[in-house]
Amino acid sequence: MSHGQDNPLAHPEVQMANNRSYVTGFIVASLLMAAATVLVSGHLLPPFALLLAITGCAGLAIIAQVYFLLHMDLSEHSIWNTVALIMFIPLFVITIGLTWWMFSQLYLRTMPMIPGMPGMH
C-alpha cells in the first residue's frame, strides 16, 4: 500500500475518482429504488413475491453503490478495503439474523395472546 509520490494529488486514492462511475452508480441505485417504490406503493405482487422483489432491488443497489461509488474491487490499491468489507458481511448478517431467529423462537413459545390483537403475524 505504499506509493511514495511527492504530490498527494497523484495518489491512487485521489486518482480513482471517476465521474462516469459515480453517475452509473447513481442511476442504477435510483432506478432500483424507484422500481421498489412502484412495486410496493401499487401492491403489484403478492406479499412474498413483493418481499423477494424489493430484497433483490436492495441487494443490487447496494452492490452498485459499493462497486461504483466506494471503489471496492480487486485492484492492488483497493484489495484490503474489499477484504475488510467481505469479512464484515458475515458479521452483519449473523448479528441481525441470529438475534431475529432467537426472538422469533422466543415469541413462538412465550408470547400470550393479547385480547383485541390480531395475533402473531
Next chain:
Amino acid sequence: MNSAAEKVDPEKVVLWAGGHEGHDVISTRTFGFWLYILSDGMLFATLFAAYGVLSYTHSYYTGPTPAQFVAPWYTFIQTMALFLSVLAYGFSMTALKHGNRAGVINGLLAASVLGVVFLGLDIHDVLRLFGVHITPRTSGGLSAFYVLTQVHAAHIFFGLIWMLVMIYQVMRKEFTEEVIGRLISLRMFWQFQAVMWVFIYVFVYLWGYMS
C-alpha cells in the same frame, strides 16, 4: 546482534523502517477510516436487529404500524436527495483529482445543500407523525423505528458539519496529505450512509408499508 538490546535508546528508537518506501499517509488513513466505517455498520446491524425483533404485530400493541403512516413516495424523494448529495460529493472528488479547488468547493456545497434537504424532509416527517401522536413512546415497535431512522439522520447531521469544516479547509489551506485524507474519509462516510439508507428505505419504510 547480541548487544542490540543494550543499545536501544527510547529517545531515538525507530519503530518501523522509516525511510524504506515512505510512510503512505493517505492509504493508511483511508484504510483505518474504512475499518471505522465498518464498525459503524455494526452499530446499524444492532439497530436493524432491534427493529427486526420489535416489528411483530404484538410489538405495536394495537397502535399504529408503519403500514398506516409511511408515505413511500415522500421517502423516495428523501432517497433521491441523499443519492444526489452523494453524486455531488463524487463530482467534488473528480475535481480534486484535477486539482480544481473551485470544483471541489462547488461539489461540497451542492452535497451539503442536498444533505440539508434530506435532513429537512426527515424532520418534517417526524413532526408530521408527532402531530398525530405517533411518537417513540407509543409502542416498542415505534421506539425501534424512530431509533433506527433517527440514528441515520444523526449520521447525516454530523456528516454535514464535517462537510462545512472541509469547505473551510479547502478554501483556506493547500491540498496537503491531511486535507486530502479528510476529504477521502468523508467521501467514504457519506457514501456509506447512502448504502445504509438503502437498507433502511427498503426494509423499514417499504417493507413496513406493505406489512
